[in-house]
Amino acid sequence: MFFQWGFFFFLLNILHSNAANQKMMLVFGKVANIDLSKGTVKSEKNCINDCYKQAKCFVAYMNSNGNCLSFDFDYTKNLTVIETTRSEGLKVAFKINFNLTDCPSYEQLETIVGENDESILWNRTYNGWTFNRCIDDWKVFPRIDSSAVCMQTFNLSEGVSKAKSIEFCEQKGFKLTGVASVAESQWIVGRIITNGANYRGYWIDGERKNRVFGWTDGYTTPLLGNSALVVSNAELSITNLA
Numbered sequence: 001m002f003f004q005w006g007f008f009f010f011l012l013n014i015l016h017s018n019a020a021n022q023k024m025m026l027v028f029g030k031v032a033n034i035d036l037s038k039g040t041v042k043s044e045k046n047c048i049n050d051c052y053k054q055a056k057c058f059v060a061y062m063n064s065n066g067n068c069l070s071f072d073f074d075y076t077k078n079l080t081v082i083e084t085t086r087s088e089g090l091k092v093a094f095k096i097n098f099n100l101t102d103c104p105s106y107e108q109l110e111t112i113v114g115e116n117d118e119s120i121l122w123n124r125t126y127n128g129w130t131f132n133r134c135i136d137d138w139k140v141f142p143r144i145d146s147s148a149v150c151m152q153t154f155n156l157s158e159g160v161s162k163a164k165s166i167e168f169c170e171q172k173g174f175k176l177t178g179v180a181s182v183a184e185s186q187w188i189v190g191r192i193i194t195n196g197a198n199y200r201g202y203w204i205d206g207e208r209k210n211r212v213f214g215w216t217d218g219y220t221t222p223l224l225g226n227s228a229l230v231v232s233n234a235e236l237s238i239t240n241l242a
Helices: 044-053 162-171 182-194
Strands: 002-005 009-013 022-031 057-063 067-072 078-083 090-097 123-125 128-132 139-142 148-151 207-209 212-214
Touching (some): 022 057, 044 057, 139 182, 148 182
Antiparallel strands (some): 022 078, 022 090, 123 128, 139 148, 207 212
C-alpha cells in the first residue's frame, strides 16, 4: 500500500507483504543534494515496489524521466526531503508504519525509519522531512514525544566526578543524558556488565531537589510514573541537593 501526498493523501495501490503495518507513502518532493540523473532507469511502480520489498531500503527517489535511486537504512546517516510541486516531476516514497484501515490525514501518519529497536522518527520541517541516524555504534532510543536519542557509554578513570563526566561529553560535542525508559536503563546496566565486575557504573544527567528527582538535559521528561530507574533496572547513587 502506498499513498501520495500533495495537499492531501489518497490511496494509490495495495502491496502484499508479511509486514502488515509497513507501507510506502509517496510525496511530491526531492532528496536534498542528490543527483538523480545517475539513478537506475525503471518505472515509478518498480522503483517503489523494489524499495518496499528490500528490508533495509527506506526511501525511493524518482523523477518523470524514469530515474530511480533508493536509500538503505544501514548506510544512511542523514537525509533531508524537501517538498516540491507536481509540475517539477519529482517524487519521494517513504517506508512507514501504518496501523489504520482508512486513508489517513497527515496528523495520523507515523513516519518511522527502520524496524524494532532501530526505529526512529523522521522530523517534520516547514517544507519537508529530515532524518538523522546515530553515528557509528551508538544506540538509538525512541521517546514517547516522537523524538529519539542516541546513547553511548564512555569508560573514564575510576572515581571520576559527574562534573568531569559532563566536561568530557561537552568537549566531544555530546551531552550527559537523562534516562526515560526501562529499555534505556537496562541497556546502561548491560554496558556495566559488559565492562566486568571492576566497573561500578556510569554517570547520567539528573538532580534530586527536595526529594524530587528531575532531569536537566533539556529533553528528558520528568520521572513521575516512570519505572525507568526502579531498583530492578538501576542502582542509583544520588546526592540530595536540597
